[in-house]
Each structure stands twice: as C-alpha cells, then as structure tokens.
Amino acid sequence: MKTKRQIQKEATRKLILDTAYQVYASEGFSATTNQIARAANLSHGTIFVHFPTVENLIICLLERFGLEINAQFHLLAEKDESLETFLAAHISVLIRYEDFYKRLISEINVLPQEAKYVFINIQSVVSFHLNQVIERDQEKETIKEIPMHIVFNSWLGLIHYYLTNSYLFAAGSVLTDHKDELILNYIKLIRK
Amino acid sequence: MKTKRQIQKEATRKLILDTAYQVYASEGFSATTNQIARAANLSHGTIFVHFPTVENLIICLLERFGLEINAQFHLLAEKDESLETFLAAHISVLIRYEDFYKRLISEINVLPQEAKYVFINIQSVVSFHLNQVIERDQEKETIKEIPMHIVFNSWLGLIHYYLTNSYLFAAGSVLTDHKDELILNYIKLIRK
DNA sequence: CATTTCACTGACTCCAAACTCATTGACTTT
DNA sequence: AAAGTCAATGAGTTTGGAGTCAGTGAAATG
Numbered sequence A, B: 001m002k003t004k005r006q007i008q009k010e011a012t013r014k015l016i017l018d019t020a021y022q023v024y025a026s027e028g029f030s031a032t033t034n035q036i037a038r039a040a041n042l043s044h045g046t047i048f049v050h051f052p053t054v055e056n057l058i059i060c061l062l063e064r065f066g067l068e069i070n071a072q073f074h075l076l077a078e079k080d081e082s083l084e085t086f087l088a089a090h091i092s093v094l095i096r097y098e099d100f101y102k103r104l105i106s107e108i109n110v111l112p113q114e115a116k117y118v119f120i121n122i123q124s125v126v127s128f129h130l131n132q133v134i135e136r137d138q139e140k141e142t143i144k145e146i147p148m149h150i151v152f153n154s155w156l157g158l159i160h161y162y163l164t165n166s167y168l169f170a171a172g173s174v175l176t177d178h179k180d181e182l183i184l185n186y187i188k189l190i191r192k
Numbered sequence C: 001c002a003t004t005t006c007a008c009t010g011a012c013t014c015c016a017a018a019c020t021c022a023t024t025g026a027c028t029t030t
Numbered sequence D: 001a002a003a004g005t006c007a008a009t010g011a012g013t014t015t016g017g018a019g020t021c022a023g024t025g026a027a028a029t030g
Helices: A004-027 A033-040 A044-050 A054-076 A083-096 A098-110 A113-135 A148-164 A174-190 B004-027 B033-040 B044-050 B054-076 B083-096 B098-110 B113-135 B148-164 B174-190
Strands: none
Touching: A004 A033, A004 A044, A004 A054, A004 A098, A033 A044, A054 A083, A054 A098, A054 A113, A083 A098, A083 A113, A083 A148, A083 A174, A098 A113, A098 A148, A098 B098, A098 B148, A113 A148, A148 A174, A148 B098, A148 B148, A148 B174, A174 B148, A174 B174, B004 B033, B004 B044, B004 B054, B004 B098, B033 B044, B054 B083, B054 B098, B054 B113, B083 B098, B083 B113, B083 B148, B083 B174, B098 B113, B098 B148, B113 B148, B148 B174
C-alpha cells in the first residue's frame, strides 16, 4: 500500500517528465529547467529533488520515450501485413510523437551519449519489423536486389529528411501532409 | 593601394573565420568564442572588434561557406556527364567539407534563421545540377516515373542520414567509406 | 498527541559565456 | 617628426543558466 507521500512524489515526477516532454518538443533541448518548472507550476528547486542534473532528467525522459514509442510500433506491426500498411503504421506512430521525435533526430548529436542508445533502440525495432515484412516471400519477389540496410536506410533517410527540413515542406505536420506521397513513391523506388 | 593596417585587419578577420570553421567543425556550434580566440592565438576581445556578436560571426562564416561549396559544385558539374559521375562529384565535394557540413545539417535547427537560407541555397544548387543530369534524354528513359523532388530528396535524405548518424557507420569519414555503395544502390533504386 | 520525516519551496551561490572598454603602441597622415 | 588613428589587448562587467540548502508544513509514525 502506497502512502500519500509516495503517490504525491510519483505524480510530481511524472508531471516534470510530461512537462519536460512538452517543453522540449516545442522549444528544443536548449530549453531551461526554469522554463520547465514554470510550465509545470513547480518551483525550480523541485526539479532537482527528483533529478540530480538536467542531463539525468533528459536521459530518464528519453528512456521513457523509447519504451513508449517502441511499444506502439510493436502494437501496430501486425503479422502478415503488406509493406504499404506497415509504412503507414510507422508514420502514424511518428505523427503521434512528431514534434518531440523531430527534436530528437535533429539534436541527437548535442544530446548526452545515452540519447544515442535510445535512438539506436528505436531504429532497431523499426528495422526488425520492416525486415519481417520484406523478408516474406510474396513481398520478396517484387523487391529489387538491394541490401536490406539500404532499403531501411533510404526509408528512414527520406522520413528524417522531411522531418528535419520540415520548414521547407509544411507549416504544421510534415508527415500528415506528405505521408501518402512518401509511402507511394518509396514503394515505387524499391519495387522492381 | 592597401595600407598595412587594412591588410592586417583583413588577415585577422580571415584568421578568425578560418579558425571558427575548424573549431565548429570539430566541436560543433556550441563551441565558445573563447575556444576560437585561443585556437587563433588572439585575445578574446579581438573577435568582437571584427564581429559585433557571435551570431554575426556564424552568419558571416556560413555565407562564406555557402559561396565556397556552391562554387565547387559548379566547377565539378560538367556538361553531359553521367548520373553516376555527377553523384560521385557531389560526394567528393562533400567529403572535402565533411566535418563542417555534418555539423551544419545536424545543428541547422538551433542555428540562426540565416543558416537556413544558406542551407536552402546549397541544396538548390545541387538540385539544379541533378535536374539537368536527369532531364537529359538518354538518362530520362531509364529512370522511373517518380517526381523529381522525390528523386532529389531521397538522394539527399540518404546522404544526410549517413552523415548525421555517422557514429553508426564509420570511425572516420562515412562518405569515403560508403560512397560507392551509396551511389550504386541509389542508382539501382531510381532506375527502372 | 508528540515527534519525526520528507516533498516542496525560493532565495541563494557558482560558473561560464558573451560582450565592453580604457589602454597601448605600431602605423598613417600632414 | 609630431599628431592622430586604430587594431589588438585583457581585465573587467553583465547575464542567465544549473545546482544548493535552510526552512516549512503536511503526512507518517509510535
């Protein structure tokens, strides 16, 4: 049985992580602990009651994010789905996390090392599912003889290119605006 | 006729820009004016004699970089070359500027607005040449019916993906290590 | 009910970065 | 060659962030 205090503490910790997620998504990871505290209606010191350093806060946030987004990928990756369905599912998950994911991929190189592990993790899960879809015989026949990692990297490359350069392509959500075009043309590229 | 002072001043300005280029290439744009001054063997204040703010220094540096790299693209884009030759030329230019270019594309979203203009400029020039190569009849016949912007964005997407995730692919220069593979497979993708 | 614990507060310290400016002495001008 | 200019200096100032800590009052404990 949890005491009131434990419940309160966990709620505050969650509030900090949720708020940090929002603030980082809209301001980027250069947002300050002050901004997060203000947005969460907490005093500045409270953040350091729950996380020893900002870096630790970011790492905890990223780990939670990695678990959550990967769970979504698993959930949406049905057995025996078509390539098109899979790509659509992938994009639909990314849309849900678009702003934060965009910050993650575009600031990955200035984030702590652990961010890279989280990122590799996310990519591995997507890669695994894409592999499964493509390895299946009925699909395999229709796809060019190209190394799987190139198939995968060109898909992610295309998606990430649109995300990091979204200011070139759309005012709101690039993925929402371009998903059909991207899926259609990517499939044209990798099919014989 | 330039006076000694003018010559000296221009030399110092160039030294600051050259050093900033080196420092930013190896440390990223979060490197400080202190680091640049030390690396250039100048006192800290000297930087502000030549540039009113760091932001202004970065903008000047990026503008110079844009002009320089675009000149290289023009120089290397011969008439009537094959698609393969063009892509190889593109990569060979990028290799020359790899570290800095990598920082530019991976930190573009935290740099001042002007950085985006420079970046759009660089991409336009590459896009223009790629268009020319592909539009030519002998090539056109062999390429799939895919919108030109997708052809272009998948190439840049692939290259940028390898650059921003270079820690996954190589210790030294990703482009040097993977250029042949990238060119070969990209051509396979867009050909019928 | 008295005592102890502890989540939270907010004013504080510390630090590192950008930017300033009086001073210097070599160069330029007259 | 005297007077004036100005590139460069480096010890400041200012700003804004991360992280600290004594204090407070509600909750837990005995």
